[in-house]
Amino acid sequence: MIAIVDYGAGNLRSVERALAAVGARARVTSDPLDLPEADLVLLPGVGAAGDAMAQLAAQGLVEPLREAVQRGQPFLGVCLGLQLLFTYSEEGEGTRCLDLVAGSVRRFSQGLKVPHMGWNQVVPVYAGSNETAHPGQPSAASPDPERVEREGIVEGHPEPVEGRPAMAERLFDGIPAGSHFYFVHSYYGVPDDPSVVAATTEYGITFASVILRDNLIATQFHPEKSAALGLRFYANVLRYFGLAVH
Numbered sequence: 001m002i003a004i005v006d007y008g009a010g011n012l013r014s015v016e017r018a019l020a021a022v023g024a025r026a027r028v029t030s031d032p033l034d035l036p037e038a039d040l041v042l043l044p045g046v047g048a049a050g051d052a053m054a055q056l057a058a059q060g061l062v063e064p065l066r067e068a069v070q071r072g073q074p075f076l077g078v079c080l081g082l083q084l085l086f087t088y089s090e091e092g093e094g095t096r097c098l099d100l101v102a103g104s105v106r107r108f109s110q111g112l113k114v115p116h117m118g119w120n121q122v123v124p125v126y127a128g129s130n131e132t133a134h135p136g137q138p139s140a141a142s143p144d145p146e147r148v149e150r151e152g153i154v155e156g157h158p159e160p161v162e163g164r165p166a167m168a169e170r171l172f173d174g175i176p177a178g179s180h181f182y183f184v185h186s187y188y189g190v191p192d193d194p195s196v197v198a199a200t201t202e203y204g205i206t207f208a209s210v211i212l213r214d215n216l217i218a219t220q221f222h223p224e225k226s227a228a229l230g231l232r233f234y235a236n237v238l239r240y241f242g243l244a245v246h
Helices: 012-021 047-060 060-069 166-171 227-240
Strands: 002-005 026-029 040-043 075-076 086-089 101-107 116-121 179-183 187-191 199-204 205-213 218-219
Touching: 002 012, 002 086, 012 026, 012 227, 040 060, 047 060, 116 199, 166 199, 166 227, 179 205, 179 227, 187 205, 218 227
Parallel strands: 002 026, 002 040, 040 075, 075 218, 086 101
Antiparallel strands: 101 187, 116 179, 199 205, 205 218
């Protein structure tokens, strides 16, 4: 059973339906006692970090979430669920988060339209390749939203190279190079350890759009809003953790 954590942050039913579409059994829950029994804990979310952390605390979910990751349970964060994993978010007047991934969550710089919303390219990180900039650094060029195809392949995207991390490769199995996923966010996470970054996206800067560390996976994009490729990504996550899918 997959436990989809309900802390009032919305978008829960679309996540549940997407998981059902790939053959997974999921349950939306706000009960901390459900988390230790789950085959996968999924922390979704949209909204503000401060409000989210306050709600998690009010429902007694902060420590159970930390314990789930620390004891090695499969764990997936989506959108705000990625940002809450960091040590600190500068959203609002600043928020202490779950501190499961050392680093900070920062707002996109002035001059960029926020939220960053719509389809954008997700580029897996390649070991030994200089194709991907360090997350948090300015990108060479920001994508033109009008040129981003709804669900397609961008010509000129670098092909996979020898030495690509095996774990990250499993997450993108069957997903063509240059694929786009759906984003809605005004902040982005910058991990202290760049080795946890499994994929990046450009929007004024290059930021981490997928984080992968042992039993912990998190995405800044919404797989459940990303059509067939999003379902494929969910299925790959489940396979990564040895859970049955179609």
